[in-house]
Amino acid sequence: MRSCCWRDVGRLEYGEAFELQKALVAERKRGEIPDQFLLVEHPHTITLGRNGHLENLLAREEVLAQAGIAFHHTDRGGDITYHGPGQIVGYPIVHLREWKRDVVAYVRAIEQVMIEALADFGIAGGRVSGMTGVWTGGKKIAAIGVHISRWVTSHGFALNVTTDLSYFQYIVPCGLVKPVTSMAALGAAASREDVMGRLAFHFGRVFQCEMVEASVSAAV
Amino acid sequence: MTDVVMPQMGESIVEGTLTKWLKKPGEHVERDEPLFEISTDKVDTEIPAPVAGTLAEVLVEEGKTVGINTVVGRINEAGGDGARPQSPAQQGPAAPPAAAVPPQRPAPSPPAQTSPPPPPAPAPNAHAAAQGQELGVRPGMGEPDFVSSPAPAPEAMQRAGESQGPLSPLVRRMARENNIDLNGVKGTGAGGRITKQDVEAYIAQQKGAPAAAQPRQPAPAVRPAAPAPQKAAQQAPQAPQTPVEAPPDSYTPPTRAQAKTRIEPMSTMRMKIAEHMVLSQRVSAHVTTVHKVDMTKVAKMRDRHRDDFQARYGISLTYLPFVARATVEALRTYPLLNASIEGNNIIYHNEINIGIAVALENGLIVPVIRNADEKNVLGLQRAIVDLAARARSRHLKPDEVQGGTFSITNFGSFGSVFATPVINQPQVAILGVGMVEKSPVVIDDAIGIRSISYLSLTFDHRLVDGALADQFTAKVKSVLENWSEEVL
Numbered sequence: 001m002r003s004c005c006w007r008d009v010g011r012l013e014y015g016e017a018f019e020l021q022k023a024l025v026a027e028r029k030r031g032e033i034p035d036q037f038l039l040v041e042h043p044h045t046i047t048l049g050r051n052g053h054l055e056n057l058l059a060r061e062e063v064l065a066q067a068g069i070a071f072h073h074t075d076r077g078g079d080i081t082y083h084g085p086g087q088i089v090g091y092p093i094v095h096l097r098e099w100k101r102d103v104v105a106y107v108r109a110i111e112q113v114m115i116e117a118l119a120d121f122g123i124a125g126g127r128v129s130g131m132t133g134v135w136t137g138g139k140k141i142a143a144i145g146v147h148i149s150r151w152v153t154s155h156g157f158a159l160n161v162t163t164d165l166s167y168f169q170y171i172v173p174c175g176l177v178k179p180v181t182s183m184a185a186l187g188a189a190a191s192r193e194d195v196m197g198r199l200a201f202h203f204g205r206v207f208q209c210e211m212v213e214a215s216v217s218a219a220v
Numbered sequence: 221m222t223d224v225v226m227p228q229m230g231e232s233i234v235e236g237t238l239t240k241w242l243k244k245p246g247e248h249v250e251r252d253e254p255l256f257e258i259s260t261d262k263v264d265t266e267i268p269a270p271v272a273g274t275l276a277e278v279l280v281e282e283g284k285t286v287g288i289n290t291v292v293g294r295i296n297e298a299g300g301d302g303a304r305p306q307s308p309a310q311q312g313p314a315a316p317p318a319a320a321v322p323p324q325r326p327a328p329s330p331p332a333q334t335s336p337p338p339p340p341a342p343a344p345n346a347h348a349a350a351q352g353q354e355l356g357v358r359p360g361m362g363e364p365d366f367v368s369s370p371a372p373a374p375e376a377m378q379r380a381g382e383s384q385g386p387l388s389p390l391v392r393r394m395a396r397e398n399n400i401d402l403n404g405v406k407g408t409g410a411g412g413r414i415t416k417q418d419v420e421a422y423i424a425q426q427k428g429a430p431a432a433a434q435p436r437q438p439a440p441a442v443r444p445a446a447p448a449p450q451k452a453a454q455q456a457p458q459a460p461q462t463p464v465e466a467p468p469d470s471y472t473p474p475t476r477a478q479a480k481t482r483i484e485p486m487s488t489m490r491m492k493i494a495e496h497m498v499l500s501q502r503v504s505a506h507v508t509t510v511h512k513v514d515m516t517k518v519a520k521m522r523d524r525h526r527d528d529f530q531a532r533y534g535i536s537l538t539y540l541p542f543v544a545r546a547t548v549e550a551l552r553t554y555p556l557l558n559a560s561i562e563g564n565n566i567i568y569h570n571e572i573n574i575g576i577a578v579a580l581e582n583g584l585i586v587p588v589i590r591n592a593d594e595k596n597v598l599g600l601q602r603a604i605v606d607l608a609a610r611a612r613s614r615h616l617k618p619d620e621v622q623g624g625t626f627s628i629t630n631f632g633s634f635g636s637v638f639a640t641p642v643i644n645q646p647q648v649a650i651l652g653v654g655m656v657e658k659s660p661v662v663i664d665d666a667i668g669i670r671s672i673s674y675l676s677l678t679f680d681h682r683l684v685d686g687a688l689a690d691q692f693t694a695k696v697k698s699v700l701e702n703w704s705e706e707v708l
Contacts, residue, residue, distance in 0.1 A: 051239055051259050055564065075257075077264040102230030103263040132262040148229075148265040149254070 002098060004209040006037035006200045008193075014045040014072050014083065017091065021154045024093050028152050036093040037203055037211070039196050042083035044069040046171055049145050052079040056172040064170060076155035078132070078145030080171045086162035086182070088195055092203070096151040099207060107132055107144055109206050110157055114142045116206070117159075117198040121188040131178075134159075139181035140173065159183075161195055222271045222295045226280075228288040229260050236260045237285040238292055243275045249295065256292065273297035287388050291415060387414060394419045397483075489583040500645045505681035508640040510674050511693045515656050517703045518542045519671040525707055533598065537707065539673070540576070540630050541600035543653050546699035548572055548593045551626060554692045558625045560646040561683055575624030575644055576604055578611040579634075585611050586644055588624040597707045632656060638674040648680040649689070651696070 009017070017040050027033045046069055048054065056079055057064075057071075064071050069084075083089055096106055111127055114134045118125040118141070125134040125141060134142040142159040160182035168180045183190055204211035226236050236258040243249050243256075254266040255275070269275075276296040280286050387395075387402065391414050395402050398419070405422045407414040486494070500506075522537055529537040551558045551572050560567045572593040575586040587607035589595070595603065610616050627644040632655035641652045654674035661670045675696060679689040 050257065050264050051237075075264060077259055077262040100230075102232075103265065104230040104232050104261055106230075107261055107263060144262050146263040148263055150266070150268065 002034065002209040003212050004035040004037055004094075004204065004207065005033070005212050005214045006203065007039065007214040008196055009038050009040045011041045011043065011085075014042050014047065014070060017042065017089075018072075018074070021091055021093065025149065025152050025154050028093050028095055029150055035095060035098075035207075035209060036091075037200065038091040038093070039199065040089045040091060041085060041087065041192070042089055044082075044084040044167060045072060046070070046080065046082050047072045047074045047076075048080045049074060049076050049078040051077065056080040057170065058172065059170045067170070069167070069170065074145075074155070076145035076147045078143070079173075081143045081145065081158060081173055082167050082171055083158055084163060084167055086160070086164060086184070086192075088159045088161055088192060088199065089156070090159070090199060091156045092153055092207075094153045094207065096148070096153060101151060103146070103148060106153065107146060110144055110146075111142075112206050113199060113202045114157060114159055116202040117195060118183070120198045121183060121190045121195070123183060123186055123188055136181065136186065139179045141181050141183070141186075143173065159195070159199075160185075161190060161192055221276060222273070222297060223291040224255065224267075224270060224293045224295060226258065226286050226288050226290045226292055227267060229258070229263070229265060233260055233288065235285055235287045238280050238282060239264065240282055241278060241293075242266070243269075245275050245278050247275050249273065249275055269295060271295055271297050287390070289388055289413065388416075390416055391419055398423055487582060489580075489585075493583055496645065497642050500642050503645060504643050504648070506640075506643060506678055507681045507686065507689070508676050508678045509686065509689050509693060510638050510676045511690070511697050513673050513675050513697045514661070514701050515539065515671040515673045518700055519656060521703060521707060529598075529601075529707070533602070535601060535605045537597075537601060538604075539632075539656055540604055540628070540653065541597045542700060542703065543630075543651070543675070543696070544574055544576075544589070544592060544600045544604070544628060545595075545597055545705070546696045547574065547626065547628060547651055549699045550692050550695035552593065553695055554688060556684060556688060557649045557679070557692050559648055559683065560625075561648065561680070562646075566683065569625040571623075571625065573623050573625045575627035575647075576607060577627060577629035577641075577644075578608045580612060585616070585621060586624060586627055587611050587616055587620050588622065590623070597705065626650070628653065632673060638676045640676060641678050643678055643680055648683050649692075650678050651693075652676040652678070 009020070012020070017038075020038070024033065024036050024038075028036065044067070046057065046064060048057065048071075050073075059067075061071055090110075092110070094106070096102070100106070108127075111132070111134055115125040115127075118134065118136070123136055123141070125136050128135045131140075132144050133140050142157055144157045145155050147154045160180065162184040163182045165180055165182060165185065173180055183195070200211050200213070203209075226238070229236065237260070238256055239259045240257040242254050249255055249269040249272065251270070251272040252268045255269040256267050258265050258267060273295040275293060277294040278292070279294070280290065280292040286292065391402075394400070394416065395405075400419065400422060402414060405414050405418055408418055518539065522539065522542075526537050529535070555568050556566070558569050558572055560569070571591055574589045574592040576589060577584060577586050587610075589600065589603045589607065592600065592603075607616070607620065610620075624644060624647060626647055627641075627650040629639075629641045629650060630653045631639050631641075632653045635655055637657070638654040639652050641650045643650050652675070654676065656671050656673040658669050659672040660667050661672065662668075663670075675693060677689055677693045684692075
């Protein structure tokens with residue numbers, strides 16, 4: 001069975017996390033490391049995907065700066081999204097050639113990991129056709145945006161645990177005029193650690209790999 | 221030359237959007253260096269070059285979505301790492317992109333490649349075979365089903381179309397429409413696949429040399445053998461317009477099996493209209509609001525002056541110039557309706573140039589009344605009559621159909637009560653005028669007879685919100701209902 005190294009990186013600035021991913025992707029491509037599953041929390045950040053539309057950013061960059069929100073253009077798929085405290089951002093670095101060479105299957109699998117983790121906390125997450133992500137009651141609870149280079153994945157998902165949802169007012173998330181929600185808003189009193197543990201567990205099941213927890217010091 | 225194709229990124233994926241070229245035409249690219257990016261679902265993927273060389277051609281521009289295996293560009297290997305002597309054996313039209321095939325591959329061959337021909341000497345890209353496991357099998361993503369796939373033997377290609385790898389929907393359709401047996405078509409695309417060009421060349425060849433200049437013509441095979449009876453059948457519903465051409469009693473049932481369809485190329489105007497309508501629907505967020513307008517005052521004025529107007533100016537007086545005049549007033553009040561969008565900017569037009577949709581026999585054209593705000597009802601009516609007449613006799617000058625800032629379409633003249641017109645790009649709104657009809661209306665709790673018309677405004681919700689659209693339409697309505705201008 002393949003192994004996958006997962007770790008809670010903790011609070012990390014978006015740009016730094018991006019550099020960390022790039023380094024790990026390069027190592028993964030060279031076959032020096034197994035698959036990785038990073039779990040991160042970003043400070044207030046808004047990121048725009050390569051195919052994103054700037055008009056979905058509802059505030060000018062100066063306004064964001066004033067509100068203490070960083071703004072990044074990034075190379076993942078998808079439109080615009082918000083990251084911030086209370087959100088678990090997952091960055092799986094997976095060599096799809098060793099799993100399935102299918103980007104759609106990969107995205108569906110990432111959704112499955114979150115749907116199953118949410119179920120452990122009593123939340124019925126599901127899919128909405130044509131709108132990638134995890135939805136519950138017509139509201140989006142998790143967003144997905146992925147980049148693939150030579151079948152190695154980067155970027156990933158953002159799951160709202162106790163996210164302050166008012167920060168989404170600055171954007172039209174993923175270009176969709178749909179409400180967002182969080183686990184806390186749905187009444188699930190889950191700690192960040194608990195949710196991460198369930199995500200790692202289900203990640204191992206869905207991707208059929210053995211999850212090995214690494215210490216942060218070894219990672220960064 | 222090596223074709224670079226849209227790769228298939230998963231079983232269920234049939235198309236991808238090319239989001240970014242990472243190299244420009246003429247730029248050198250190393251084998252396996254990222255060449256372009258594609259997007260499917262929420263996934264962006266970098267696609268590496270299948271061979272080293274110069275990016276010779278970009279066939280699919282950024283932002284376009286194309287089916288998998290569509291050739292998106294071509295790489296010229298000459299001078300690159302993949303340089304090879306131009307041996308005559310590889311020059312034929314069916315020559316596979318040999319440089320993409322490592323001839324002495326260590327990995328097991330895919331089933332399609334049961335008996336590869338002996339590798340042409342000297343071995344192209346021989347270094348590929350010597351590469352490490354990760355990259356050595358093939359260029360591209362390292363997968364046989366990716367960027368140009370291994371070429372089957374040329375003989376096999378000619379034997380069966382199916383063995384030439386997947387056919388694009390376009391090629392299938394062309395084959396079906398032109399009644400072509402693809403087994404007879406030589407593929408020159410990646411891995412010997414049959415491309416659109418191959419089919420076009422085949423059709424041209426079948427039709428003989430002169431036809432080469434017009435390869436898009438349907439093959440004669442699908443032309444109806446007996447056009448006359450079919451024409452009669454087709455045109456029967458339009459009988460009032462062309463009664464002489466196809467009297468029903470001249471219809472003779474076809475003796476042999478006849479084609480179920482008749483194929484006719486679109487006119488240039490029809491193609492332009494089709495293109496423009498779809499473009500408009502794609503570009504603008506179309507929303508239509510409808511207001512009911514009491515045209516009684518205008519109708520009375522029109523009735524009173526119609527004969528005088530005709531006598532004095534030689535033209536009839538219709539409702540349209542009244543609506544145009546009221547529209548000008550509203551555009552002055554709400555200039556956002558007289559704007560267009562360019563990138564993230566709003567362009568406010570200082571001139572009010574109103575396009576008037578004119579129905580032609582087989583199409584539609586929208587000539588423009590320039591500086592419509594400088595004209596009264598007489599001036600507007602003159603302009604409308606003049607433009608419509610010259611549109612129908614095809615005597616419009618090119619600049620008379622350009623530069624419109626707002627359009628009006630008068631479908632009421634065909635009896636329509638209200639419709640939802642399509643915006644004339646790059647404008648942001650169009651006003652549709654429904655038929656003016658006497659209707660019972662409740663006025664101060666009494667029922668009266670009024671001349672009623674529905675005005676429908678289709679607006680681009682990217683720029684104009686519903687509230688503004690309704691204020692604008694209400695202004696048009698108000699000017700019409702409280703008409704105060706003399707028309708003579």
